[in-house]
Amino acid sequence: MTEKAEVPEPAGRVADAALDNWVDRFAPIASRGYLRLSRADRPIGTWLLFAPCLWGLALAILATENAGVGDLWIVLGCGIGAFLMRGAGCTWNDITDRNIDGAVERTQSRPIPSGQVSVNAALIWMCAQALLAFFVLLSLSTTAIVLGILALLPVGIYPFAKRFTWWPQAFLGIAFNWGALLGWAAHTNSIGPVPLVLYTAGITWTLFYDTIYAHQDAEDDALIGVKSTARLFGDKTRQWLRLFLTLTILLFGGAVVLACSERSVLSLVLAIGGPWALGWHLTWQLARFDPDDADGLLRLFRSNRDAGLIPLPFFALAYLV
Template identity: 60%
Template sequence: MSAPEETPEPDGQVADAVSGNWVDRWAPEPVRPYLRLSRADRPIGTWLLLLPCWWGVALSAARDHWRLWDLWIILGCAIGAWLMRGAGCTWNDITDRDFDAAVARTRSRPIPSGQVSVKQAVVWMFVQMGLAGLVLVSYNWLTVLVGLSSLGLVAIYPYAKRFTWWPQLFLGLAFNWGAILAYSAHAGRIEWPAILLYASGITWTLFYDTIYAHQDKEDDVLIGVKSTARLFGAATGKWLGLFLILAVTLMTVAILVALLPASGPAKLALALAAPWAMGWHLLWQMRKLDIDDPSGCLRIFRSNRDTGLIAALFLAAAAVL
């Protein structure tokens, strides 16, 4: 006798949403499905998209100094990250609606649960992209081009798990583009520190999204979805250690390339504290991780907001000196 099929959460709540989130408590009922589609009830993704942006503007400012315009770069990136993360998640749910319906954790999402139609989701996606575009065009022309060039990565990502064991790499390529974007918004050019910071973010994404993917590995086997969690299996710890080392090393090199020519020792030391403090937090995650505990994987994944904030705060403090 088969077990009864799981049903969506009461009142349309999504199964893996943050408990007591503002969408389910305070948002007007007609817009709740759209906010859930944008993952507004699960804010960690917005943080993970935003924080590389803040790394980029802080490292760029550390090369010279903070400017009043940087306040808009910081705020605009926050608005843009919220909107583009929402648009990206909407696109992801449109393309993955059949997969989501087959996975216990995701079948309560708005499209498979019937809260939003595919046509409504497409309209909502373009609304979010249009609003994000208004933020983007307030920056210099190079930054506008950098932002537009990320759309291909966003479009490809949902399909990556169909053709490669490394969809987390594609997520990293898309999610960390803001490091280059925000760097260029301050500096007006793209330089090696921005590219190295971008690479550091990619390896950080490989770290945290592999942990995230361990939640769904059993369902992924059944429906034929690929991931680094399935690829690494019991060797996940060794791979996470490699990604930790690469993330710390690449960010360290980015800071050295950016600041060594003219910065004093205090500024350099404060900036270099960013990757090493970040590395200690990643090491703490590895020590807590049990890849066979889905709820624990989700908690550790969410803790990466603090990982990225630690690095952003040290880089911002260095830019003040």
């Protein structure tokens, strides 16, 4: 009986990328370092940026009771923008963290510390992605354009947060959930209580999933002096995760109630099902949280793609009602 041949590991593969990701399998060799720099081989970050955009747009549609063909472009534009700005942000993160990444086992294989891409080339690549995202942004409403430009501030600050605060995950939440504001503004050309409450819910959600993610590097971070909520919470992480879970559902539910204030009771009940279902998914994650299981932590983190999409069918049903 012959043994099954092992799949060879692609040259230059980043440690936490799936072995069969499309970049390592199909992308031209010359482009792989740049695509890895943008995390195109690890798409979960794009989903985590995209989901709050969809939440904001969905609640805007529920609040205004008006959906149109233009909303399809908002969805597409936000998706393209999420991919490009996530890539630009990750490129900036890897430029600023190149020395730290080289000292952490999980990140030593990233393109800059491993020598696949030079710092100067990474800077050019970052600017190219940001410029393309800006052109997409220009197709949205005036308020959305202003918000998109302002988003550069938290994106620029985030990579340095781990050097001066124990709460870098909060700074990530501020940057990653900007789409909740932008998705609302793209539809309504305004800002109000609903997107602000929704934005806050997204921040607590990020504190939940990125604290789980940060536990992968807690030991290495302690050795090199990098701060994180995983290190801050330590043995009390489970209690903190439960708090973030609760706040996420309460805030998200509050945003839904505000958005549906003029809709029928049945519509409101259906819409509230979105945060409720998200809460069940986060509870499922919490039950499986094991800070000593690195592979399990990564699986839980990646499952937040599904968590972010779960509320959307409930919002669609609420609109149809």
